[in-house]
Amino acid sequence: xxxxxxxxxxxxxxxxxxxxxxxxxxxxxxxxxxxxxxxxxxxxxxxxxxxxxxxxxxxxxxxxxxxxxxxxxxxxxxxxxxxxxxxxxxxxxxxxxxxxxxxxxxxxxxxxxxxxxxxxxxxxxxxxxxxxxxxxxxxxxxxx
Amino acid sequence: xxxxxxxxxxxxxxxxxxxxxxxxxxxxxxxxxxxxxxxxxxxxxxxxxxxxxxxxxxxxxxxxxxxxxxxxxxxxxxxxxxxxxxxxxxxxxxxxxxxxxxxxxxxxxxxxxxxxxxxxxxxxxxxxxxxxxxxxxxxxxxxxxxxxxxxxxxxxxxxxxxxxxxxxxxxxxxxxxxxxxxxxxxxxxxxxxxxxxxxxxxxxxxxxxxxxxxxxxxxxxxxxxxxxxxxxxxxxxxxxxxxxxxxxxxxxxxxxxxxxxxxxxxxxxxxxxxxxxxxxxxxxxxxxxxxxxxxxxxxxxxxxxxxxxxxxxxxxxxxxxxxxxxxxxxxxxxxxxxxxxxxxxxxxxxxxxxxxxxxxxxxxxxxxxxxxxxxxxxxx
Numbered sequence: 193x194x195x196x197x198x199x200x201x202x203x204x205x206x207x208x209x210x211x212x213x214x215x216x217x218x219x220x221x222x223x224x225x226x227x228x229x230x231x232x233x234x235x236x237x238x239x240x241x242x243x244x245x246x247x248x249x250x251x252x253x254x255x256x257x258x259x260x261x262x263x264x265x266x267x268x269x270x271x272x273x274x275x276x277x278x279x280x281x282x283x284x285x286x287x288x289x290x291x292x293x294x295x296x297x298x299x300x301x302x303x304x305x306x307x308x309x310x311x312x313x314x315x316x317x318x319x320x321x322x323x324x325x326x327x328x329x330x331x332x333x334x335x336x
Numbered sequence: 337x338x339x340x341x342x343x344x345x346x347x348x349x350x351x352x353x354x355x356x357x358x359x360x361x362x363x364x365x366x367x368x369x370x371x372x373x374x375x376x377x378x379x380x381x382x383x384x385x386x387x388x389x390x391x392x393x394x395x396x397x398x399x400x401x402x403x404x405x406x407x408x409x410x411x412x413x414x415x416x417x418x419x420x421x422x423x424x425x426x427x428x429x430x431x432x433x434x435x436x437x438x439x440x441x442x443x444x445x446x447x448x449x450x451x452x453x454x455x456x457x458x459x460x461x462x463x464x465x466x467x468x469x470x471x472x473x474x475x476x477x478x479x480x481x482x483x484x485x486x487x488x489x490x491x492x493x494x495x496x497x498x499x500x501x502x503x504x505x506x507x508x509x510x511x512x513x514x515x516x517x518x519x520x521x522x523x524x525x526x527x528x529x530x531x532x533x534x535x536x537x538x539x540x541x542x543x544x545x546x547x548x549x550x551x552x553x554x555x556x557x558x559x560x561x562x563x564x565x566x567x568x569x570x571x572x573x574x575x576x577x578x579x580x581x582x583x584x585x586x587x588x589x590x591x592x593x594x595x596x597x598x599x600x601x602x603x604x605x606x607x608x609x610x611x612x613x614x615x616x617x618x619x620x621x622x623x624x625x626x627x628x629x630x631x632x633x634x635x636x637x638x639x640x641x642x643x644x645x646x647x648x649x650x651x652x653x654x655x656x657x658x659x660x661x662x663x664x665x666x667x668x669x670x671x672x673x674x675x676x677x678x679x680x681x682x683x684x685x686x687x688x689x690x691x692x693x694x695x696x697x698x699x700x701x702x703x704x705x706x707x708x709x710x711x712x713x714x715x716x
Contacts, residue, residue, distance in 0.1 A: 200460035215581070226581035227458070234572050234583065253482075255474030256527045257465060262449040264462030279471045287584025291466055299527055304482045315464060326464050 199315050199324040203227055205244070206325070211312050213245040213290060213327065224288045245284050247310035248332065252289050254280035254302045268316045282308045282329045295330035307332035339427045340552035340559040341714070343372025343545025344676050347440070349538055349663040350509030357389025357539060357666070361440030362398040364541035364669070368436070372545040372555040379545075381405040381435035383422045385415035386668035389442045404435075413617070415439060416542070416671025417567055417702040417710020423546050424565040434547035434555075441666035443537035455578050455706060469617075469705060470534065472577040474526035477620025479575075481528070484635035486623060488528060493641040494619035495519045495532050498655060501648065502662025504689035509538055510662040533619040538664025542672035544679075560679045563602040563713040568594040570707025577705045590709040591628040591701060598711040599630065606630040609713075610695035611681045612652060613674035615703040616659040626654065629701050629711070653691045656681060671702035675712055682716045 196207070204211045216228035220237040226245060231238045260274035269275075278294030280302070295311070296302050309332040314323035345368025347360040355363070361384070369375055376399045384392030385408065393406040411418040416439045423437045450469075452462040461467055480486060496519060502508040514532060522531040545555065552559035570576050573587030599605055606629070614629060616622035623641075627634045631652060640646060646654035657663065657677040660670060678698035680686050700712045 199463065200458055203460065223583060224581075253475040253479035254527070255471050255478060256524070257468065257471060258524050258526065261465050261468055262446065264449070264452060264459065264467055265465045266463040267465075277465065279466060279475065281475065281582060283584075289582040289584070291580050291582075293464060293466070304479065326460065 196314070196323045196325045197318065199326045204310070204312065204327045206312065210247065211310060211327070212247050213284070213310060215243050215245045215288070216240040217243040224286045226288060226290050245286060245288065245290070249282040249284040249290070249308050249329070251302065251304055251306045251308050252281040252283045253304060254278055254294060256297055256299070266316065278302060280329070293328035295328060301331065337428055337430055338549035339424050339546055339562040340549045341544050341546055341562055341675070341679055342552050342555035342559050343368040343374070344679050345369070345371060345543040346507050346673070346676055347541035348507040349540035349666060349669070349673065352539055357386055357440045357442030357541070358394055358398065360442065360539060360541035361386065361389070361392065361395055361438055361543070364440065364543040365395065365399060365436060365438050368543035368545050374545065374555055376400045377402050378434060379404050379436045380432045381423070381426055382438060383407050383409050383419040384436070384438040385409040385411070385419050386439065386441050387412070387415065389440055389668070392438065392440070392668070395438065411704065411708060413615070413665070413667055413704025414567065414671060414702050414708040414710045415668050415704070416675070417565070417712065420544065420562070420672065420675060420712060421565040421567045421710060424562055427546060427548055433551060434545065436543060437546060437672065438541070438543040439668035439670070439672045440541035441668040442539040443666065445537070457578065457580065461580060466580070467578065469577050470526040470529070473534070473618045473620055474529050476575060477624065478528060480620065480624055486635065486638055490623065490638050490641045491528065491533055491619045492516060492519050494616070494622050495661060497647060498616065498658045498661035501656055501689055502658025504687070505657040505662065508658045508662045509664045510658065529618050529620060535617050535660035535665050538666050540664070540666040540669050540673070542669040542676050544672060544675060558683050558716065560682050561715050563715055564598050565710070565712045566594045566598040566601065567708065567710045568597065574707055576707035589628055590707050591625060591703055594709040594711045595629040595701065598713055602713040604697060604713065608697050609652065609699045610693070610697050611656060611678060611691050612654050612699040612701070613659065613677055614654055614701045616655055616661050617665060619661070621703065622655065622659065625701060625703065629699070648689055648691055656686065656689050656691060671700070671710060674700040674702060675714070678714050682714060
């Protein structure tokens with residue numbers, strides 16, 4: 193587990209047994225951002241502080257990526273081994289909706305409003321063979 | 337000074353293996369000049385755009401090095417709308433009397449593959465498989481169907497209409513009507529949208545000759561007047577493509593602000609429009625844009641499509657040439673194709689797809705990533 197590296201630093205707390213999404217909050221107007229920003233999209237201010245965005249939310253909308261994307265998609269998959277993945281926006285407690293891969297990848301398992309939970313998954317191996325990990329959401333019921 | 341469109345030129349959309357994108361732009365320009373009974377030497381300015389086929393101003397190598405002011409425009413799917421907007425201002429201000437607006441493109445097959453850095457995003461966003469416009473369109477209509485009671489049947493109806501209208505349009509790429517079953521059973525691309533519900537990147541060229549309204553009859557006996565041309569970008573909270581996160585409150589899209597401004601400037605309302613072109617890069621877009629442009633209430637599209645309101649014979653025919661769905665989307669040319677089609681309809685020259693009742697006022701709407709919208713109102 194400790195050999196895992198985040199694909200991109202700063203998106204979620206890692207290593208951690210209960211990872212959270214990391215973003216930023218504007219001191220001036222209170223709006224949140226993900227990923228974290230140095231300036232505010234809402235009020236143009238530049239007084240941003242780090243914010244823990246938590247690991248739970250509800251599904252706001254979804255789709256399914258049914259074919260393997262072209263570059264810049266970068267995994268160890270081939271068109272033969274590719275399996276479709278869900279994509280959605282998950283509404284967090286602060287109101288921000290975060291775009292994410294979803295573990296569920298069939299229409300029957302996805303419903304707007306369903307409770308979702310963050311998880312960390314391997315995307316591909318780096319040159320040394322370590323797993324590069326990223327975040328995704330999955331049904332909170334399924335995890336329980 | 338009012339602005340008139342006096343020349344229309346098109347190089348057919350689809351695939352032309354023997355011609356570069358630039359050559360298709362030149363062909364469209366020559367057609368527009370011929371339609372206006374004039375030549376390239378008379379053009380005082382040009383605004384042009386192409387996403388994947390090089391610099392539009394390279395057209396002078398094919399059309400003549402006359403020394404005119406030629407400005408390249410790059411605004412994604414809204415490139416054509418932005419070019420026409422710039423030409424409108426150039427004439428309206430009194431700076432110029434007559435000029436060219438042109439767009440062309442030649443894209444590779446398959447979905448576009450944008451680079452995260454070009455959009456101010458880090459590589460992880462693309463590498464993990466979130467950098468696809470098709471996902472955004474699927475997610476936007478998915479939420480819209482949930483909020484406003486739009487059914488899958490309505491999605492199918494929009495695709496059916498597009499290919500039916502395309503079959504009546506000699507310059508369209510897709511000229512074969514598709515049955516309900518063919519559309520319903522097509523391979524899924526991005527839930528709830530399948531293969532026949534998306535347009536494809538394509539090739540083609542489109543050109544317009546624009547001039548001062550008071551000299552319009554020197555060029556063409558039936559000028560079409562550009563009442564207004566408006567382009568707007570997104571506000572905070574608008575649900576747009578390539579957004580790793582969205583704010584809590586959903587704001588109106590740039591289409592709403594562009595549309596409202598255009599109606600105000602033109603002094604007409606949605607009820608005065610006889611024929612419209614609404615950006616339909618997929619069927620959900622046409623449905624949502626019907627309401628975002630003020631033609632109906634959110635959710636009312638279900639009834640409109642079922643009753644055929646937007647068919648050629650309906651009260652408000654939409655995408656009479658089959659739109660992006662039947663023509664494909666050569667990005668630089670696509671917004672101008674919309675204007676071209678409205679001008680053809682207002683002239684009464686649309687043949688088998690001509691809207692009845694001698695339409696007088698038309699409307700075009702283009703929408704592009706990452707949240708830009710252009711609206712034109714035209715009248716004869």
